Amino acid sequence: MAMLGMASGHTIMQAVGVNGKDYAQGYGIYMPSDDSFISDVTSDSLACNGAPVTSFTSSSEVIPVKAGDTVTGNWLHTLTSTGPDASADNKVIDSSHKGPVLAYMKKVSDATQNPSAGPGDGWFKIAEAGLISSSQWGVDALIEAGGVQTVTIPDCIEDGDYLLRFELIALHDGTKPNGAQFYVCNIVQLSSSANTRFYRWSAPRSRSLEAPVEAHRRLFRSQEPTP
Numbered sequence: 001m002a003m004l005g006m007a008s009g010h011t012i013m014q015a016v017g018v019n020g021k022d023y024a025q026g027y028g029i030y031m032p033s034d035d036s037f038i039s040d041v042t043s044d045s046l047a048c049n050g051a052p053v054t055s056f057t058s059s060s061e062v063i064p065v066k067a068g069d070t071v072t073g074n075w076l077h078t079l080t081s082t083g084p085d086a087s088a089d090n091k092v093i094d095s096s097h098k099g100p101v102l103a104y105m106k107k108v109s110d111a112t113q114n115p116s117a118g119p120g121d122g123w124f125k126i127a128e129a130g131l132i133s134s135s136q137w138g139v140d141a142l143i144e145a146g147g148v149q150t151v152t153i154p155d156c157i158e159d160g161d162y163l164l165r166f167e168l169i170a171l172h173d174g175t176k177p178n179g180a181q182f183y184v185c186n187i188v189q190l191s192s193s194a195n196t197r198f199y200r201w202s203a204p205r206s207r208s209l210e211a212p213v214e215a216h217r218r219l220f221r222s223q224e225p226t227p
Contacts, residue, residue: 010035011093013149013166013185014079017072018065025079028063028187030114032056035078037170037181047123048115048163048186060112063189068155073103073166073185075147092147093139097170097181101138103127103151104165111161111188118163118186127151139168162189 012035015025025031030048033055038045045051065071081091088094104125108117129138142149149166165186173179 010037010088010181011075011077011097011147011168011183012079013073013075013168013183015074016063016187017074017148018063019069022072023063026057026059028059028061028189030056030058030186030188033079037183039178039181041178041180041182044119046182046184047118047120048165049184050115058114059188061188062111062161063187065153065189067153067157069153071151071153071164071189073149073151073187075142075149075166075168075183090143092143093168093170093183095140095143096172097139098137099139099169099171099174099180100128100130101142101149102129102167102169103149104167105153105157106163106165107158108161108163111163114163114186114188118165123165126154139170142168163187164189 012032014029014031016023016028032049032053034053036053038049038053040046043050045053049056075092077085077088077091077093081088083091102125104123106118106122106124108122110117129141131137132141151164151166163186165184168183170181170183171179173181
């Protein structure tokens, strides 16, 4: 049973909350019912989710938020998980799937154009939980929190439409080519505040991961996984 968990104990980010207000499952989210992952870091799917993940439901709903608001993303192993099952030892993601949990934003002209607005420049990181201690990764903390990932919208971003991407990277197979497992989900939202500048990068990843073993080692050595 443990081996099955290692193979398929995956996850889906499936619901959002803002300042304690919880939205219905799938509201404002480009959400799959398939709990598979993305491993090709050159794929456009890395921006907003996509193939080889399947069975998506789109949403035209825009979730209103303000700069400084607290936003939560709720991760579950499947859309109906309430506890451990045959392929995961808890309702969130199998605990063997160690790795960081992150969040990114991108300003777009129209947030309802999700996922097509995702690939390319403009993403900036707003939160991460990497190697918290010698024995705890961000995924471990996420499991302890019941699958609830909490981020704060920066209080210095300009007005406009944004995509918000919650991301989890499982590294248990990270020593293999394309072994890191990316679980991503985008929500659409409207945010507002003053102007600022952030470090921005392109999705899919601009950096080659042709040497996955060394990339995996760097991730485990660092408390801040590279973007």
